Amino acid sequence: MRNESKRRQSGCPIAFGLDTFGDRWSLLIVREIMLRGNKTYSEFLAAEEGISTNILIDRLKHLETEGIVEKNRDPDNRRSFVYSLTQKGRDLAPIILEIILWSGAHDHRPSALRDVLKKIENDREGFEAGLRAG
Amino acid sequence: MRNESKRRQSGCPIAFGLDTFGDRWSLLIVREIMLRGNKTYSEFLAAEEGISTNILIDRLKHLETEGIVEKNRDPDNRRSFVYSLTQKGRDLAPIILEIILWSGAHDHRPSALRDVLKKIENDREGFEAGLRAG
DNA sequence: CTATTAACTTGCAAAATGCAAGGTATAATC
DNA sequence: GATTATACCTTGCATTTTGCAAGTTAATAG
Secondary structure, eight states: OOOGGGOOOSOOHHHHHHHHHOSSSHHHHHHHHHHHOOOSHHHHHTSTTOOOHHHHHHHHHHHHHTTSEEEEEETTEEEEEEEEEOHHHHTTHHHHHHHHHHHHHHOOOTTSOOHHHHHHHHOHHHHHHHHHHO | OOOGGGOOOSOOHHHHHHHHHOSSSHHHHHHHHHHHOOOSHHHHHTSTTOOOHHHHHHHHHHHHHTTSEEEEEETTEEEEEEEEEOHHHHTTHHHHHHHHHHHHHHOOOTTSOOHHHHHHHHOHHHHHHHHHHO
16 A cells, blocks of 8 residues: 655645545546445446456545545445545545546547536536535 | 556546556656756756656656657757657646645645745636746 | 766666455345 | 345455666767
8 A cells, every 4th residue: 555655745736646646546536436426345346447456445545544535334234335525535626627628638539538528618617516516 | 668558448538637647757747847947857857756767767758658748859958858848738737736726725734835826826827827838 | 088967778676556366244035 | 044145355476667776878078
């Protein structure tokens, strides 16, 4: 697991952000919660990118340590846990949004999803408010 | 070097972005060019985070392959090369900006730089325009 | 022509990642 | 109440990436 001793002490806000979520998986977990309403380990595991179990649990623990997600028992199902975004996690919405816009402009593969982009172009503030609300 | 076969084919714009710059170093190189006016290998190497030589060259090649930076001979010094942002690279400005804002709000270490934040708060559009201009 | 600078390259140990299989606790089914 | 299934992990191991140190090459300065 990426431990805290790896955090860079440059004081640079970009380095701080990268130390917190700068890897191939962390923001995809945030995406699952923020854009897709997924919230359990099994739901994250089923995401089409195919994260492996050890990496998933590592990242969930890391995001929890960083105060971006919190983990609680599902009140309706005692063998399930639900992960939700904290305020700090919801505040990632503008970053997620800008990444979507950037990729929308520069990913020219035919497979690139364009429906979300249309939505954002039509009503950016509404979309962002929706992200933050969960 | 992170090769293209590692690019995920989910079509998700967030995954696309992460495949392009989702690691601990790529956006720090972009920062060097965008915020600090640095543009050579040696200048990037001197950044306070201490990137190692093999990782630096690997990321520079990757960013060049991805069309985010371009490499040209320095017209004034034939043993030096200058890296500059392409349009695609300059378009990362809003992402960089949002990461700075997020870290500004959530990095509570005393070392965290606050001067840039003030600047952004006072004139966000001006700051972003400055980023894009280089 | 010697020293220095800029941009790499190489070798190797340590850490992170990815894949498959195993384990435990809760819940549903027979 | 025994069996099966589900949800959430844990472990082992091979592969890949990273980080550190040292070496190389080419251009320029003295």
